[in-house]
Amino acid sequence: MPHDxxxxxxxxxxxxxxxxxxxxxxxxxxxxxxxxxxxxxxxxIETYSHKIGPRNGARVVARAWSDPAFKKALLEDATKVVAELGFFGRQGEHVVAVENTNAVHNMIVCTLCSCYPWPLLGIPPGWYKSDAYRARAVREPRKVLAEFGVHLSDETAVRVWDSTAEIRYLVIPERPDGTDDLDEGALLELVTRDSMIGTGLAKTP
Amino acid sequence: MKDLPDPVFSEPWHAHIFAMTVHLSEAKLFTWPDWADAFSQTLRRYGLTKTLDGGNDYYLAWLETLEGFLKGHGVSPEKVEEVRQAWETAYLTTPHGTPVRLPRSGPRARL
Incomplete structure (x- = not known):
């Protein structure tokens, strides 16, 4: 019998x-x-549900990994560089790119609400908006990272960036070992959303 | 924390309240920094009595903040309640499978 x-x-x-x-x-x-x-x-609704997502940020990261001049420009003025790629902040906010290295691991949070680089990563995941993450990311970042499966050596400093309505951050994760012969398209597949928040690492091929 | 809700919008009304707020900000009804200030204050208040999981409770705080912002633009709580009631009645009196609309007469006609 038909449902209706x-x-x-x-x-x-x-x-x-x-x-x-x-x-x-x-x-x-x-x-x-x-x-x-x-x-x-x-x-x-259509844009944020289907068109904008972490793939945008992954394109930026994969290009930064492949092109040193692009990475340099991105670290100097990410707002300008990502706008040239067509990723505009609808609220006119600035984007700052921070690079993870052996020496420093960056992660982002918004302690006040949930400011997030929408044009590059889309709508934040539920945990990013939770009290647990917002309160603990600054207070005990290593513990939070461990819960995400990211275990850092004592030599690696952790830097937590608190986003605001005016400034949103994008983490450029470390390029995984063994990816020297991969092109930008293949690298793109290794960049996860969490790696661009800093709560994850890029995948290994 | 990783196991908490993780879809783009877990409920249709989350998407609608988000879109309305972005739209109103782009229409210069308020600036995004002003919005973020007010919203963070609501979240802080909500967080005093419970631990917010970043899902439904987050958008309830969002809704309350937007309702507060709109009071100054002729959208009073009384009007919102009147139209909310009209929608509830419309849902309860529209046969299942038929598009739900507000009646032509009633609260909407008097706005």
Missing amino acids: HHDDDHPHSLLPPEPALRVKALETLLIEKGLVDPAALDEI
Whole structure:
């Protein structure tokens, strides 16, 4: 029997949760007032759900690994370099790239809310927005990294960058050993989202 | 921490509230730094009574912050509640499988 004939079981439409109805109410009011364009909302949702994600950041990292001049420019002025690749911050924020090496491991957090390099990494994962990560990343970064499976030697310093509404960070992870003969396209596959937050390392081939 | 929720948007309303906020900021209703300031204050307040997991509770704090911002733009809590109630009624009175719409008369017509 077709699903929509089960009217006895579902006499009315499924009621969304209470906050969803509040959001619908806000949207209705804002559209009525001409403050919100439904087509623009659809475009933003589509963009962040499907078009923007960590693959953008991975392209930047893979290029930095392959092209020393590009990496130098990226470390000097990431905002300009990523904008030239078409990755603009919608809020006009600046991007700063920080490079992981043997000597220093960088990781990013937003202790206040969840500022994140959206154009390069998309919407942050749930754990990035959690109290546990936001509170502990600064206080005990090595412990947090260990929970992510990243164990650093005592010789490696850990530097935690606290993002703001104005400045978002991108970690350039260390290029894995044994990748000298890989081209940019192959390197791209080794760059994970977490490695660009600093809570992971790039994959090995 | 790695096991906490990890999709782009785990609920459709998370995507909608996010998009509305980005859109309103781009329309210069408020600046993103002002938004981040207010939102971080809400998160701090929420975090006093429970440990936020970065999922639904994060967007509840987001919703409350946006509602607060919009009070100054003629979107009062009373109006929001009135239209929320109208949506609830619409869902409860629309047969399953039929698109849910607000009635032409009712709260929406009086906005």
